Amino acid sequence: SQKIEQNSEALNIQEGKTATLTCNYTNYSPAYLQWYRQDPGRGPVFLLLIRENEKEKRKERLKVTFDTTLKQSLFHITASQPADSATYLCAPLGDDKIIFGKGTRLHILP
Amino acid sequence: NAGVTQTPKFQVLKTGQSMTLQCAQDMNHNSMYWYRQDPGMGLRLIYYSASEGTTDKGEVPNGYNVSRLNKREFSLRLESAAPSQTSVYFCASSEMGPLVGYEQYFGPGTRLTVT
Numbered sequence: 497s498q499k500i501e502q503n504s505e506a507l508n509i510q511e512g513k514t515a516t517l518t519c520n521y522t523n524y525s526p527a528y529l530q531w532y533r534q535d536p537g538r539g540p541v542f543l544l545l546i547r548e549n550e551k552e553k554r555k556e557r558l559k560v561t562f563d564t565t566l567k568q569s570l571f572h573i574t575a576s577q578p579a580d581s582a583t584y585l586c587a588p589l590g591d592d593k594i595i596f597g598k599g600t601r602l603h604i605l606p
Numbered sequence: 607n608a609g610v611t612q613t614p615k616f617q618v619l620k621t622g623q624s625m626t627l628q629c630a631q632d633m634n635h636n637s638m639y640w641y642r643q644d645p646g647m648g649l650r651l652i653y654y655s656a657s658e659g660t661t662d663k664g665e666v667p668n669g670y671n672v673s674r675l676n677k678r679e680f681s682l683r684l685e686s687a688a689p690s691q692t693s694v695y696f697c698a699s700s701e702m703g704p705l706v707g708y709e710q711y712f713g714p715g716t717r718l719t720v721t
Contacts, residue, residue: 528707539610539696539712540649547707585649589704594639594664598648 498524498593502586506601509576517571517600519586526588529562529569534583534599543584544571576604607632610713612697618719619687627682627716629697637700638680639664639710640672642693649696655680656703687720694718 501520509515519529527548532540546553546562546569553560559572569588573580583599613628631638639654641664651664655674669691671683680699684691694717698710 527705530704530707530709537715539698539715540710541712542709545707545709587704589707592705594651594654594704596641596649598646 498522498595500586500588500595500597502584502597503600504598506603508603508605511576511578511604511606513576515573515576515580515602515604517584517586517602519569519571519588519597521567521588524588524590524593525564526590528589529560530587530589531558531560531569531571532585532587532596534585540585540596548590573602578604578606580604609633610697610699610711612695612713612716614716615714616717618721619684620721621688623687624683624685625687626684627695627697627718628679629681629713630679631697631699631711632678633699633701633711634677635699635701635711636677637703637708638674639698639700640670640680640682641696641698642666642691643696643715644693652682652695687718689720692718692720 499522531543534540557574561570585599586597610631636657640652641649653672655661658677697713700708700710702708
């Protein structure tokens with residue numbers, strides 16, 4: 497069955513550094529991969545979409561890569577700020593499935 | 607625009623009681639979704655509606671029913687609540703289906719406890 501893995505442990509990053517989050521998937525071939533941000537007590541908010549034929553996508557301080565050979569996406573936040581602290585969810589989409597990863601909690605330390 | 611709204615925000619039910627969670631969107635989106643989120647389990651799709659008049663099962667449909675009342679509204683019904691249905695429920699909508707890449711817009715959630 498399809499499986500998505502994100503860093504299960506919380507990630508602590510010093511302010512100003514680059515935070516890198518990982519999303520690995522198995523047993524399916526997504527045509528798209530989305531990343532969402534979720535703050536405590538709130539619904540997820542869409543951040544970025546990357547297509548299978550795109551290697552990299554950028555939006556302001558955010559960068560996403562998509563390696564269909566490794567079956568992996570990396571999500572980078574450069575020049576991180578305490579306001580970037582949240583849980584980040586990946587959602588590889590394809591094969592008629594809508595599946596979200598469990599998310600990685602990111603803490604940016606001032 | 608309010609985006610996606612959900613009612614109620616909180617609910618406590620006794621085992622065996624029934625209730626309907628309401629969801630509405632004002633973005634003229636075609637597709638709507640119901641998810642549940644449990645600690646350590648992530649977001650799991652219960653049901654979705656690709657367009658008005660259609661509904662399909664997601665990953666965890668047992669114990670739930672849905673109604674796509676019109677293009678704006680998508681309700682989730684628990685006929686006989688069980689403690690295993692204690693969760694946070696999110697409604698979402700997208701312009702078209704996410705399987706073609708469209709982003710989902712989520713509501714604020716309903717926190718349901720079944721005792």
